[in-house]
Amino acid sequence: MTITKAPTLPAAMAGDRFAPILAGLSRWRVPLSLLALCVLPWVLPSQALAVNVLIYGLVAVGYNLLFGYTGLLSFGHATFFGAGAYTTGMAISHFGANWFVAMVAGVFIAGLLALVMGALAIRTRGIYFAMVTLALSQLVYYTALQASSWTGGENGLRGFTVSQLDFPGFSVNLLDPVEKYYAIMVVVALALWFVSRILNSPFGAVIEAIRENETRARACGYNVERTKLVAFVLSGLLCGLAGTLSAMHLAIVPLDSLHYHTSGLMVMMTLLGGAGTFFGPFVGALAFLSMEDVFSLWTSHWQIIVGSIFIIFVLYLPRGIWGTLMALGRRP
Amino acid sequence: MTAPILSVRDVGKQFGGLVALKGVTADFHAGQITAIIGPNGAGKSTFFNILSGALRPTTGTMRFQGADMAGVPQHQYVHRGIARSYQITNIFPHLTAHENVRVAAQAFRSRFDIWTDRARLAEVSEKAAATLAAVGLADKAGTLARNLAHGQQRALEIAIALVADPVLLLLDEPTAGMGPEETREMVGLIEKLASSRTILLVEHKMKMILGLSDRVLVLHHGELLADGTPAEIQANPEVRRVYLGQSDGYA
Amino acid sequence: MTVGLIAMQLFSGLALGAILIMVALGLSIIFGMLGIVNFAHGALFMVGAYAGLYVASLTGSFWWGLLLAPLLIGAFGMLIERFLIRPLYGRSPDDPLLLTFGLGYVLVEAVRILFGTEGIPFSTPAELRGVVNLGFGVFPIYRLFVVGVVVAVLVLLWVGLEKTKFGLIVRAGAADPTIMRVLGVDIDRLWLVIFGIGVAITALGGVLAAPMRNINPEMGTLVLAEAFVVTVIGGMGSLGGAVVAGLLVGVAISMTSLFAPEMATIVMFALMAVILLVRPNGLYGRALPGQ
Numbered sequence: 001m002t003i004t005k006a007p008t009l010p011a012a013m014a015g016d017r018f019a020p021i022l023a024g025l026s027r028w029r030v031p032l033s034l035l036a037l038c039v040l041p042w043v044l045p046s047q048a049l050a051v052n053v054l055i056y057g058l059v060a061v062g063y064n065l066l067f068g069y070t071g072l073l074s075f076g077h078a079t080f081f082g083a084g085a086y087t088t089g090m091a092i093s094h095f096g097a098n099w100f101v102a103m104v105a106g107v108f109i110a111g112l113l114a115l116v117m118g119a120l121a122i123r124t125r126g127i128y129f130a131m132v133t134l135a136l137s138q139l140v141y142y143t144a145l146q147a148s149s150w151t152g153g154e155n156g157l158r159g160f161t162v163s164q165l166d167f168p169g170f171s172v173n174l175l176d177p178v179e180k181y182y183a184i185m186v187v188v189a190l191a192l193w194f195v196s197r198i199l200n201s202p203f204g205a206v207i208e209a210i211r212e213n214e215t216r217a218r219a220c221g222y223n224v225e226r227t228k229l230v231a232f233v234l235s236g237l238l239c240g241l242a243g244t245l246s247a248m249h250l251a252i253v254p255l256d257s258l259h260y261h262t263s264g265l266m267v268m269m270t271l272l273g274g275a276g277t278f279f280g281p282f283v284g285a286l287a288f289l290s291m292e293d294v295f296s297l298w299t300s301h302w303q304i305i306v307g308s309i310f311i312i313f314v315l316y317l318p319r320g321i322w323g324t325l326m327a328l329g330r331r332p
Numbered sequence: 333m334t335a336p337i338l339s340v341r342d343v344g345k346q347f348g349g350l351v352a353l354k355g356v357t358a359d360f361h362a363g364q365i366t367a368i369i370g371p372n373g374a375g376k377s378t379f380f381n382i383l384s385g386a387l388r389p390t391t392g393t394m395r396f397q398g399a400d401m402a403g404v405p406q407h408q409y410v411h412r413g414i415a416r417s418y419q420i421t422n423i424f425p426h427l428t429a430h431e432n433v434r435v436a437a438q439a440f441r442s443r444f445d446i447w448t449d450r451a452r453l454a455e456v457s458e459k460a461a462a463t464l465a466a467v468g469l470a471d472k473a474g475t476l477a478r479n480l481a482h483g484q485q486r487a488l489e490i491a492i493a494l495v496a497d498p499v500l501l502l503l504d505e506p507t508a509g510m511g512p513e514e515t516r517e518m519v520g521l522i523e524k525l526a527s528s529r530t531i532l533l534v535e536h537k538m539k540m541i542l543g544l545s546d547r548v549l550v551l552h553h554g555e556l557l558a559d560g561t562p563a564e565i566q567a568n569p570e571v572r573r574v575y576l577g578q579s580d581g582y583a
Numbered sequence: 584m585t586v587g588l589i590a591m592q593l594f595s596g597l598a599l600g601a602i603l604i605m606v607a608l609g610l611s612i613i614f615g616m617l618g619i620v621n622f623a624h625g626a627l628f629m630v631g632a633y634a635g636l637y638v639a640s641l642t643g644s645f646w647w648g649l650l651l652a653p654l655l656i657g658a659f660g661m662l663i664e665r666f667l668i669r670p671l672y673g674r675s676p677d678d679p680l681l682l683t684f685g686l687g688y689v690l691v692e693a694v695r696i697l698f699g700t701e702g703i704p705f706s707t708p709a710e711l712r713g714v715v716n717l718g719f720g721v722f723p724i725y726r727l728f729v730v731g732v733v734v735a736v737l738v739l740l741w742v743g744l745e746k747t748k749f750g751l752i753v754r755a756g757a758a759d760p761t762i763m764r765v766l767g768v769d770i771d772r773l774w775l776v777i778f779g780i781g782v783a784i785t786a787l788g789g790v791l792a793a794p795m796r797n798i799n800p801e802m803g804t805l806v807l808a809e810a811f812v813v814t815v816i817g818g819m820g821s822l823g824g825a826v827v828a829g830l831l832v833g834v835a836i837s838m839t840s841l842f843a844p845e846m847a848t849i850v851m852f853a854l855m856a857v858i859l860l861v862r863p864n865g866l867y868g869r870a871l872p873g874q
Contacts, residue, residue: 073677120856123863127620127676128819131811132859138808139852146845202438202453203446209435212424219384219422220492221410221439234446260808264684271681301696307688314682315670 018329029278030196034189036282038182047177049293051184053286055246056269058188060281061195062238063266068275069199070231071211075263076117076133079140080110080236082258084243086144086151089253093160094150103244110240111233113140118232122225134260141258157253174248184245191241196278198234207231211276239266268310274320283322335398337362337530338383338500343392344554345378352378354554355392360500365522365531367541370551371574376534377419379551380504383532384416385409396500410439413499417492419508419534421485425478429469429488432477434460437495463495467521483514487521494525501525503533507540519544538575542566550574591720592837598726600833601733602792606806607813607825608736609785614819616753616777618676619668622684624785625807626691629800631656631786632793633694636705645708653787660782664775687803694800702799711794729791736784737826744822753777805848812855818865827866 025032041050059081066072084106091102121132144151151157165172165183174180198204206227209217218224247253256262265288273284288306295302317324336359345353353375360366368376381387382394385406394401396414404412424432437459438450451457464470467487472480477488490506506522507515519540525531535541541548542562550558550571558568565571606628613621621627634656639648667686671678707725714721744750752768764770789803796802813832817824832851839850858866 073680120859124815124859125864127614127618127680128815128864130622130677130680131620131815132855135808135811135815135852135855139849139856142848142852146849197449198446200449200451201446202441202448202450203444205431205435205438205450208427209424212426213422215386216418216422216424216492217435218407219386219410219416220436221407221496223405223407230444230446261804264688267681267684301692304689304692304696307685307692310685311667311682311689314678314685315667318674318678 022326022329026278030189030193033192033279033282037185037188041178041181044290045293047181049289051177051181051249052289053282054181054184054188055242055249056265056289057282057285058191058242058245059239059266060269060273060285061192062235062242064270064275064277064281065195065198065207065238066231066235067267067270068277068280069204069211070207070228071214072228072232073130073267074121074133074232074235075130075260075267076121076135076137077235077239077266078258078260078262079117079137080114080239081243081246081262081266082144082253083113083140084110084240085247085253085257086157086243088244088247089157089160090150092162093157099162099165099248103241103248106244106247107237107240110243111237114233114236114240115229118229118236122228122232134263137258137260137263141255141260144258145255151255152253154255156255157247158251160247161251162248180249184249187241187245191238195238199278203227203230268306270320271318272310272313272320274323274326277320277322277326280320280322284320287321334361336360337397339395340383341393341395343379343382343389343394345375345382345387346390352554353382353389353551356551356556357392358549358556358559360530360532362499362530363526364546365526365533365544366547366549367533367535367545368549368551369535369538369541370557373553374551375554376551377504378554380416380502380532380534384414384502410496410498414502415493415496415498415500416502417489417504417506419505421482421489423477423485423488423492425476427477428474429464429477429480429484429491430457430460430473432488433463433491433495436460436492437463440496460495463491466494467491468517482509486510486514486518490521498529500530500532503531505534505536507535507537515540587719588841591722592841593834594717594720594722595726595840596834596837597830598722598730598833599837600830601730602788602795603809603813603833604826604829605733605736605784605788605791606810607817607829608740608822609781609783609788610810610814611817611819611822611825612740612784613778613781614814615822617774619679619683619778621781622680622807623663623687623690624683624810625803625805626687627656627660627782627785627803628789628792628806629798629803630659630690630694631789632705632798632802633698633789634786635790635793636703636798639705649787649790652790653783656786657779657783660786661775661779663782664778668778669771669775687807691800691803698800700800702797705793705798707794725794729795732787732791736787740822809851812851815865816855816858818868821865821867824865824867 037054040053041047044050044053063077066074087109088102088106091097091105092099097105117133117136120136121129124132145153148154163173163175165174172179172183174183206217206222209220209222210224210227214224243257246257269284269288270281271284272287273282274280291306291309292302295305313320319327338360341357343353343356344351356379368379370376378387382389385401385404385408396412424435427435434457437456438453441453441456461470461473464473467490469484469487469491472484477485480488486506486508490503493501503522507518510518515537522531522533522544533541533545545562548560548562548565549556550565552574557574558565558571560568610621610624613619631652634652635648638651639645642648663686667682668679671682711725711728713724715724715727744754752763752773755763813825813828816832817826817828832854835850835854836847839847862868
């Protein structure tokens, strides 16, 4: 397994006693994430919650690549999640494809839509971006609503249960919650590894430079628009992958997967956890979904609590849970 | 007479009804330090923005190393050999000083790469480290750019432009906000840089300019008022009139 | 397909456009002057409708609802600006967007708690019921009324911006807030008032729309998207652009309803996508504040 190389520790921070811990966390981020995910179903109150954390954690990871690392606030990412889910479901139920082909198709279509949406949205300036991505994603939503013979319309897409994944030599029984969890976890782990490599790569440096100072990045010689588009597509592919996993997990695709409310969920989870950090998205998914679980026991109006918490975070803890912890750890 | 490295002909810029720059014509020769001076609003920033590709001129042409720069996208300017530092510090705040310069150096490794660990790009890192050392920031390599002192940020500002190893270096008020000691250091740095490249400099500190430059251009209300050696400019009556009463503390 | 039918649809489109203009105006005012994209816009529209309903049921008169609801919600908007948004100035321009998004979430749920999750019918006020014969067809009086109110609001805004001292300050402040501060203008109070006005106009749109749409906590969801579409097409910060775009979208939806009603909503978004291809900054886009 590839070990990501730690960024060189600055001499100025040597006196900081948390520095070695932070460096270690960064260096071993993929194995540590895996460890946490392996243990998750045994630590959380329910299997269902654990699977949701996996899936929405991946969604947030994909979203974070664009929002936290590149600095682009998109409100249209539900399109890629939903497209991944719907494509997988439709491939199985309408075309009789096997699960693997269906998933690949799901990721591919999500990437294609990201290419189109990105190409249209990135040409617009700054703050327009959020509005344009939201509006374009609603175009997809209403199209799916209308194309009900394909998508099931308001009732969502059903009838494509996959109960077993067959591999040469063994098979995974998706009806067993534990096997299903670990099967999904393997995919998420691979995706996390992929993301870690992207973040460490030269491309990863460029998107951060764009986030920090777009005009200077351009003056330094980077084709900023093209880089943003690549980041957008990569992010769309990851959210699409999460969508395919969601479809496999639920065996239905609700129409709401495509609605901007779902996009908003991604934004909230990423910010709550810590935008621009590696662990942040999963922390955020865990926090959000746990809050939903707990608060919905007290009241059906749990959203008002979560929404208020989100507002408080924007005002006072914009770095999110993990980001704030990291920032505190940097001070001696 | 060798061909000028940079040639602008009748360059002008209009923003709606406002004419920021009008009919500037000048040639710049390799290896020289040219200062561009003028009161606030004279058009210096606009001129620099055009030279660095951040703005398209509404009139006129610009030729660099013989090539017409019309239609060249801004991000290609540095690849052609023109780099620029900014008057208002324009760095990458949450990246370390080293990373600020390293990412600028990385731009010349033009492959699309989402897989290699960038710490493995040794030449890029070394180039960055060398440039940081050249501007005197070697010991601050690991500090976040936003945590650097003002003078250090100005040095970083220049390092980012410098690491591109440009043929033409545009420095926009490099000593902005600096005291006499730091200004002297910056002048020393600029003199050292000038030995291997052409430098255009926007500045307000008269004494510094007159001592440092080979040539001075004076802009006023968007037009080229005077163009000559420091001695010629100092003697020019119109320039004296424009600058009467306009000296800053270090002039 | 008679000329009369087409004319009716066109007129319908204008009336629909009037609502869309209303919806986009509140957003554009706040963006144009403050540089903030108000993601609570749809929720505030919905809250306006509920406020109108509440006042109308208390006083027994739609007219009181029409008058007071925007004022009440506008004042609420000022509270929002003062305590939730002002702390964010100087930070990333995304932050007010994120905050207002969360706020929208909270407002919708708050309304569900206060008024229940079911839709509430809001009947057209008696004076405005019925239809009038326009020559080429009959048209609901209420819709004509809505068009009238929107036109009045536009005129008031235009007069306010172009002809008053306050309007001059607003326009100057939008162009260069720093100079305004230097000149002694209380920018904080200015922005507070502008935010309030933007929210009040949005709430007015909600009250106007109430008799035409079922009042329910979700009614703002589509409104937010509609406002974005109109604003993006028209060009951010351009009030004139919002008007032109609103009419354009209204007519497009209306004409599409004639041939393929199920495509009507989709057409709005598709139109935006097409215009973005050729004009990335909208029809009348101008530089954003601070650029």
